[in-house]
Amino acid sequence: MATEQTLDQRYQAIRNQYLSYTEHTPLNTDHDFLKAGLIWGEDQGNQTPSVLLVALEPGHWDYSREDKLDQLAYELLASVNGDWPVFAHLQDDKNARCYSLFGVDGSDGTHSVDEVPSIELIRNYEKLEKDPTFRWSMRIYTRLMHRFDMFHEQVFHTVKDRLDGKNEIIEEVAKLLFLETFRVHHGEELSFTDHEGKTQRFREVFDFNYVAKHGSVAVEQIKAAFEAFKGHDDYVVVSDDGQRNAIFPSDTHLRMAQPKNYETLLEAMQNLGPVTDNQGRMIAGKEVGTLADVAGDLLGRVFDVFLRANFESKGGLGVYLTPNPVKQAMLEIAMHDIQQDNEMMERLTSGAFRFCDATCGSFGFGSVALSHIERVVDHLGGISDAQKAKLKQTLRDNAFTGADAAPRMVMLARVNMALQGAPKAKIFYTDNSLTSQAFKANSFDLICTNPPFGTPKFSNDKKGKESKEHYEAQMEQVLGGFRPTEKVVDSYNAYYDHLKMKWQDTGDLYLDDNGTPKWPGYRTDLRNVSTGNKPQYHLYPSTSGLALGSKPDGKGHWKPVGATIDPAVLFIDRYLQLLRPGGLLLIVLPDGVLCNSGDRYVREYIMGKKDENTGQFVGGKAIVKAVISLPADTFKLSGTGAKTSILFLQKRHASKDHPEQFLPEPQGDVFMAVAETLGYVVKNNIEDYSVGVPNDLDKIVGAYKRGE
Numbered sequence: 001m002a003t004e005q006t007l008d009q010r011y012q013a014i015r016n017q018y019l020s021y022t023e024h025t026p027l028n029t030d031h032d033f034l035k036a037g038l039i040w041g042e043d044q045g046n047q048t049p050s051v052l053l054v055a056l057e058p059g060h061w062d063y064s065r066e067d068k069l070d071q072l073a074y075e076l077l078a079s080v081n082g083d084w085p086v087f088a089h090l091q092d093d094k095n096a097r098c099y100s101l102f103g104v105d106g107s108d109g110t111h112s113v114d115e116v117p118s119i120e121l122i123r124n125y126e127k128l129e130k131d132p133t134f135r136w137s138m139r140i141y142t143r144l145m146h147r148f149d150m151f152h153e154q155v156f157h158t159v160k161d162r163l164d165g166k167n168e169i170i171e172e173v174a175k176l177l178f179l180e181t182f183r184v185h186h187g188e189e190l191s192f193t194d195h196e197g198k199t200q201r202f203r204e205v206f207d208f209n210y211v212a213k214h215g216s217v218a219v220e221q222i223k224a225a226f227e228a229f230k231g232h233d234d235y236v237v238v239s240d241d242g243q244r245n246a247i248f249p250s251d252t253h254l255r256m257a258q259p260k261n262y263e264t265l266l267e268a269m270q271n272l273g274p275v276t277d278n279q280g281r282m283i284a285g286k287e288v289g290t291l292a293d294v295a296g297d298l299l300g301r302v303f304d305v306f307l308r309a310n311f312e313s314k315g316g317l318g319v320y321l322t323p324n325p326v327k328q329a330m331l332e333i334a335m336h337d338i339q340q341d342n343e344m345m346e347r348l349t350s351g352a353f354r355f356c357d358a359t360c361g362s363f364g365f366g367s368v369a370l371s372h373i374e375r376v377v378d379h380l381g382g383i384s385d386a387q388k389a390k391l392k393q394t395l396r397d398n399a400f401t402g403a404d405a406a407p408r409m410v411m412l413a414r415v416n417m418a419l420q421g422a423p424k425a426k427i428f429y430t431d432n433s434l435t436s437q438a439f440k441a442n443s444f445d446l447i448c449t450n451p452p453f454g455t456p457k458f459s460n461d462k463k464g465k466e467s468k469e470h471y472e473a474q475m476e477q478v479l480g481g482f483r484p485t486e487k488v489v490d491s492y493n494a495y496y497d498h499l500k501m502k503w504q505d506t507g508d509l510y511l512d513d514n515g516t517p518k519w520p521g522y523r524t525d526l527r528n529v530s531t532g533n534k535p536q537y538h539l540y541p542s543t544s545g546l547a548l549g550s551k552p553d554g555k556g557h558w559k560p561v562g563a564t565i566d567p568a569v570l571f572i573d574r575y576l577q578l579l580r581p582g583g584l585l586l587i588v589l590p591d592g593v594l595c596n597s598g599d600r601y602v603r604e605y606i607m608g609k610k611d612e613n614t615g616q617f618v619g620g621k622a623i624v625k626a627v628i629s630l631p632a633d634t635f636k637l638s639g640t641g642a643k644t645s646i647l648f649l650q651k652r653h654a655s656k657d658h659p660e661q662f663l664p665e666p667q668g669d670v671f672m673a674v675a676e677t678l679g680y681v682v683k684n685n686i687e688d689y690s691v692g693v694p695n696d697l698d699k700i701v702g703a704y705k706r707g708e
Contacts, residue, residue, distance in 0.1 A: 004093070005093065007033075007034070007035050007055055007057055008035065010035075010055040010091065010092075010093070011035040011036075011037070011053065011055035013091075014053050014055055014089055014091050014096075015037075015039065015053060017089075018039055018051065018053075018089075018116070020041055020118070020119040021039040021040055021041040021048070021051060021119060022041050022042070023039065023040045023041060023042075023047075024037055024038070024039050025037060025038050027052075027076045027077070027080070028079065029075070029076060033056060033057040033059075033060050034054055034055060034056050034057070034060070034063075034072075035054075035055045036052065036053060036054045036055070036076050037052075037053050038050040038051065038052060038053070038080070038085055039051050039053060041119045043119050043120055043122075043123050046123065048119060048122050048123050049083060049085065049086045049087075049122055049123070049125055050082075050083065050084075050085040050086075051085050051086075051087045051088065051089065051116055051122070052073060052076070052077070052085040052087070052088040052089070052101065053088070053089050054072070054076075054088065054089070054090045054091070055091055055092075056090065056091065056092040057092065057093075058092055058093045058094075059092075060092060061092050061094075061095055061689070061690045061691070061692045062689055062690035063090065064090055064095070064097055064112075064679070064689050064690075064692075065680075065689035065690075066099075066109065066110045066111055066112075066324070067110075067145060067305045068689075069088070069090065069099060069110055070102070070109070070110050070138075070141070070142060070145075071142045071145070071146075073088065073101055073102075073110070074138050074139065074141075074142045078135075078139075081279075084101070084102075084134075084135075085101060086100070086101060086104040086122070086125045087099065087100060087101060087104075087113070087116045087117065087122070087125075088101050089116055092692070094692055095692035095694075097112050097679075097694070097695070098112065098113050098114070098115050098116050098698075099111065099112050099113060100112075100113050102134075102138070103297060103371055103375070104125055107328055107331070107332065107368070107371060107372065107375075108297060108300075108301065108327075108328065108331075108367060108368040108370075108371035108372070109297065109298070109301040109371070111324065111325070111328050112325070112679060112695050112698050113698055113701075113702070114698045114699050114701065114702030114703075115702065131295060132277050132278060133275055133276065133277055133278070133283065133293065133295075134278060134295065135276075135278045136275055136276045136277075136278075136289070136293075137293075137294045137295040137298050138298070140272055140289070140294050140298075141294065141298040141299075141301070141302055143268075143272075144268065144269070144299075144302045145302055145305055145306065147268035147269075148173065148268065148302065148306045149306070150264075150268075151173070151261070151264050151265050151268060152166070152169055152173075152306075154260075154261065154264055155169050155172075155256075155258075155261055156169065159258050159260045159261050159264075160258075161255075161256045161257055161258045161261055162255050162256065162257050163255060163256065167408070168255065170306070170307055170412070171408060171411070171412070172254070172255060172256050173265065173306070174303075174411060174412055174415040175226060175248075175252075175254055176254075176262075176265055176266065176269070177269065177291075177303070177415055177419065178229075178230075178235075178247060178248075178415050178418065179206055179222070179225060179226060179229065180206075180266075180269050180270070180291055181291075181418055181419075181423070182202060182206075182225075182229055182232075183202065183203055183206050183207075183270075183290070184290040184291055184292040185292060186202070188201070188203055189201075190202045190203065192224060192225045192228035192229065193224065193228065194220070194221045194224040194225075195220055195221075195223075195224050200221055200224075200225070202225055202229075205218060205221045205222060205225060206222060206225060206266070207266065207270065208262075208263050208266035208267035208270055208271065211259055211262045211263045211266060212259075212263050215259040216257075216259055218259065218262070219256075219257065219258075219259050219262055222254065222262065223253065223254045226253070226254045227253070230246065230247070230248040230250075230252065231246045231248070231250070232246075234423065235247050235414070235418065235423050237424050237425065237426045237427070237428065238426070239401075239426055239428050239438035240401075240426075240438050240439060240440050240443065241436075241437045241438040243428070243438060245426075245427075245428035245429070247410075247411055247414040247415065247418075248411055249407055249429075252407075252411070269291055270290070272288070272289040272290065272291075272293075272294075273288075273289060274286060274287050274288065274289060275289040275293050291419070296419065296420040296421040297370070297371045297374070297420060299419040299420060300367050300370075300371075300416055300417075300419050300420040303415070303416050303419055304324075304362070304364065304367060304416065307321070307362060307412065321361060321362065321364065322361070322364055322365070322450045322588070323634060323635075323678060323687065324364075325678045325679055325695050325697050326450075326588070326630065326634065326646070326678070326697070327364050327365055327368050327448075328368060328697075329628070329646070329697040329700065329701050330365070330448050330586040330646060330648075331365065331368045331369055331372050331448060331586075332372075332701050332705075333586065333626065333648060333701060333704050333705075334369075334446055334448060334584055334586055334648075335369075335372045335373075335376065336704070336705050337584060337625070337650075338376075338445075338446065338584070339376060341582075343582060344445060344582075347445055348373065348376065348377075348395075348445075349377075349380060349391070351391055351394035351395060351398065351399075353373070353395065353399050353445050353446075354398070354399055354400075354401065354443060354444045354445050354446075355369050355373075355399055355400050355401065355444065355445070355446045355447070355448070356400075356401045356402065356439070356443070356444040356446070356447045356449075356578060357401075357402045357447065357448060357449045358401075358402065358403050358430075358433035358436075358439060358447075358449065358451075358574070358575070358578070359403070359404060359405075359433055359449055359450070359451045359452060359571070360402030360403060360404050360409070360410075360413055360427060360449075361404060361406075361409050361413070361450075362409055362412045362413050362416055363400075363402050363412075363413035363416055363417060363425070363427055365448040365449065365450075366400050366402055366413070366417065366425065366427075367416055367417065367420065369400070369446070369448065370396070370400065370417070370420055370422060373395060373399070374392050374395075377391055377392050377395070393421070396420075396421050396422035396424070396425070397422070397424045398424075400417065400422060400425040400426065400427070401425070401426040401427070401439075401444070402425070402426070402427040402428075403427065403428050403429070403430040403433050403436065403438065403439075404427075404429065404430070404433075405429070405430060405431060405432065405433070407429050410427055410428060410429045413425075413427045414427050432478060433451075433571075433574070434478050434481075434482075434567070434570050434571065434574050435477075435478055435481060439578050440578075441543070441544035441577050441578060442543055442544055442577075442578075442579070442580050442581065443578055443579075443580065444578050444579055444580060444583055445579075445580055445583050445584070446583065446584050446585075447575050447578065447579060447583070447584070447585045447586070447587070448585075448586045448587075449571070449575065449585075449586075449587050449588070450587075450588040451567065451568060451571040451587065451588075452567050452568075452571075453566055453567060453568035453571075453589065453590045453593075453642070454566060454567075454568075454590065454642060455564050455565075455566060455567075456471060458471075471563070472562075472563035472564075473563075475563035475564075475565070476563055478549075478570070479549040479560065479561070479563065479565070479570075480549070481546065481549070482524070482546045482547065482548055482549025482550070482570060482573060483524060483526065483546075483547065483549030483550040483558075483560050483561075524545055524546060524547060525539055525540055525541050525542050525545035525546065525547040526538065526539060526540075526547050526550060526558050527540050536557045537550065537557060537558040537559070538556065538557070538558065539552070539558060539605070539619070541619060541620070541621050541662060542660040542661065542662075543581055543651075543654050543659065543660050543661070543662065544577055544660065545577065545660075546573050546574070546577055547573065547605065548561075548565075548569050548570055548572070548573040548602065548605060549561060549565075549570070551601050552601055566590065566592070566593065568589050568590055568593055569593060569599070569602050571587070572587065572589070572593075572602065572606065573605075575587060576606075576621050576622060576649070576651055579651040580651070581651055581652065581653045581654035581659075581662070582650065582651060582652075582653045583650070583651045584648070584649070584650055584651075585622070585647075585648070585649045585650075585651065586646060586647070586648050586649075587646070587647050587649075588630070588644050588645070588646055588647075589644060589645060589646075589647050590642050590643070590644055591629070591642075591643045591644060591645055594627065594645055594647065604619075604620070605620065605621065606620055606621060606622050606624065606649065607620040607622060607623070607624050607667060608620025608667075616664075616666060616667065617667045618664070620652070620667075621651060621652060621662065622649040622650060622651050622652060623649065623650045623652060623665060623666075623667055623668065624647070624648070624649055624667065624670050625648040625649065625650055625670065625671065626646070626647075626648035626670065626671035626672070626673075626704060627645055627646070627647055627648070627670060627671075627672055627673075628645060628646040628648075628671075628672075628673045628674075628675060628697075628700055629643075629645045629673070629674040629675060630643075630644045630645055630646065630675055630678075631675060631676055631677055631678060633681070633682050634678065636682040648671075652665050653665060671703075671704055673700040673703065673704075674696075675696035675697050675700055676696055677693040677694055677695065677696055678693075678695050678696070678697060679693060679694065679695030680693065681693060
């Protein structure tokens with residue numbers, strides 16, 4: 001019978017896995033359930049960055065959750081004088097996992113990885129201490145996470161307020177974070193008119209000490225400030241169709257009424273103490289730190305962790321939140337390929353690069369993409385730090401676009417990006433991203449997304465039948481832009497004439513009272529090839545066209561599909577339209593689209609039909625780069641047990657002489673992988689990391705990067 005290892009033995013066993021890291025120093029801790037230390041080595045005469053080793057007693061694997069590991073790492077490293085480690089290895093009696101700490105590998109914060117790099121490779125990772133106040137930022141980050149959670153419990157259980165459920169508490173936190181950006185980014189002169197018509201200095205009123213002194217009067221003044229600033233020009237973005245979009249709709253107001261709740265939350269985000277450098281010395285002129293002094297990606301991570309920890313899943317924000325391991329994996333794979341693509345890198349380094357998620361929720365994909373892109377900029381050679389800072393701000397201002405049909409999620413997304421220095425991210429509300437004119441064809445370099453999929457189920461009673469009719473009518477309206485129709489009188493029927501080399505339009509679809517098309521549709525890739533009275537449509541793929549409102553019959557004639565089509569199919573079509581030729585799409589899809597025989601036409605539409613003579617795929621719009629199967633419970637918190645996969649596509653490049661036509665690029669091998677677990681299991685509507693299952697996506701991402 002095997003003898004149970006002591007904590008010292010377990011720690012020594014971890015050390016023995018890294019014998020090439022010859023140097024070691026133990027770390028002090030008040031926790032009796034762990035032993036920790038730092039290891040490092042030398043490569044070509046230079047000291048490498050260190051690695052944090054942590055051995056845990058059984059029953060403490062919940063520290064494998066990224067936000068809890070962040071706090072533990074900060075506690076262990078607070079007294080370390082030299083550079084902090086860039087990777088960590090965590091192990092208990094049954095489980096082991098490796099991490100990139102604090103996003104040093106270009107990711108969005110601490111997350112698990114395939115392995116700790118070898119002694120030769122770890123030198124390639126930039127040390128964290130490039131940010132002179134990084135340790136102070138980490139301290140504030142861990143403090144904010146703790147304080148936000150305390151505030152949430154206070155409002156939910158003790159100082160109850162005029163809020164209906166956890167999600168409304170989250171919304172109020174976002175509103176006050178929005179106001180805090182005015183306190184730290186605008187001057188002393190900023191003022192507003194209160195409900196009594198008096199002019200008030202904002203910085204004086206929006207202060208936890210002022211609230212403690214003036215109570216309900218202060219609350220009413222802060223509410224008036226929100227009314228004055230919620231449509232401020234600094235936070236209005238203009239989408240591609242020229243529409244102006246504020247963060248908050250005009251009918252949004254501050255709802256909290258209890259002064260104690262305002263005081264608690266403002267104290268958490270304002271009473272940060274002096275800013276210190278990594279050696280603990282106070283920075284001149286920073287006697288009182290603000291959120292503006294905290295590293296932007298850490299602020300965004302606080303907000304994301306708070307959101308994920310406290311949302312209500314059923315009927316709440318859970319519908320909109322993609323699990324963090326999935327986001328990380330998709331962006332790591334995307335950024336790996338972008339850095340191998342000269343054309344993509346030219347666009348990124350010129351500031352022209354554009355990212356999109358048209359069903360963005362809280363813009364989690366965009367937040368992770370921002371961190372990755374900024375790390376790529378940090379590692380660019382041949383340009384100064386000032387040029388890098390200017391490029392990063394250009395990308396923050398121009399590179400990010402998102403939309404969602406839930407106003408609350410748009411608000412959370414905008415606040416999330418504002419906290420990370422990107423208040424001008426073009427994130428806006430839309431009734432339907434499939435039909436919105438705010439997105440233009442051939443516009444984006446990278447799209448990472450988890451769109452809505454599946455058709456709703458309706459009851460057989462009168463109300464259910466009415467709901468079904470309404471849904472199908474809406475879908476028919478959407479489908480009109482994805483297909484030609486025999487009803488020429490009220491249709492938009494456009495096709496590309498390959499002989500005349502121009503588009504032919506034959507009418508408008510659904511005019512409003514002003515005679516303007518409600519949904520003018522897009523260029524269809526279906527062309528009438530019939531010489532008789534009855535049209536027969538065939539597919540002629542183009543870079544800006546759509547067609548999946550129809551499907552081919554047995555003779556290859558494309559005919560309209562019904563309103564029961566899975567919206568995921570239409571989103572594939574839409575996103576391929578929005579990508580620039582050569583652009584990348586990573587999309588979460590239900591497995592049926594990838595596997596069912598009835599959806600074969602969708603797969604052929606994407607990659608083309610296989611020529612039996614040459615073995616090449618002909619006529620498709622994209623090259624399939626990877627398919628990664630996800631566990632069945634990936635979106636259990638969203639209320640769906642649908643089996644899903646990540647599909648990674650590259651839109652084919654276009655002909656320079658005929659920019660609407662695709663080049664006949666070879667398909668190549670497809671990377672295939674199956675993830676059975678993501679590092680947690682879903683229990684009682686939460687992601688439980690304590691059970692010790694691996695995150696299979698770590699090894700999958702590593703294998704993809706290595707070209708296996």
